[in-house]
Amino acid sequence: xxFGFGRKKKFEFQCSSIGMNCGFEIKNASTxxxxxxxxxxxxxxxxxxxxxxxxxINKIRQNIxxx
Numbered sequence: 424x425x426f427g428f429g430r431k432k433k434f435e436f437q438c439s440s441i442g443m444n445c446g447f448e449i450k451n452a453s454t455x456x457x458x459x460x461x462x463x464x465x466x467x468x469x470x471x472x473x474x475x476x477x478x479x480i481n482k483i484r485q486n487i488x489x490x
Contacts, residue, residue, distance in 0.1 A: 431453070432489040432490065433450070433451045433452060433453065433489070433490050434449070434451075434452040434453070434454065434455055434457070434458045434487055434488070434489060434490075435448065435449060435450045435451070435452070435458075435487070435488045435489075435490055436448065436449045436452075436458055436462065436483065436486060436487050436488070437449075437486075438465075440486040441479070441482040441483060441486055443470075445469065445470070447465055447469060449461050449462065455484070455487060458487060459480075459483070462475065462483065463475060
């Protein structure tokens with residue numbers, strides 16, 4: 424058995440990576456889109472944002488880690 428082949432990348436993000444004073448993090452999201460959907464829910468519940476501003480979305484996308 425060979426390990427490492429066919430292993431899909433997972434996506435991770437931490438609010439603190441864009442300067443937010445927030446300990447929230449996402450690990451093991453299957454896609455960047457899935458990660459963004461989770462963040463939209465978090466942003467609304469934790470930060471009172473009904474919509475994430477485009478400049479923040481740009482920062483988020485620059486700080487998503489693929490593992």
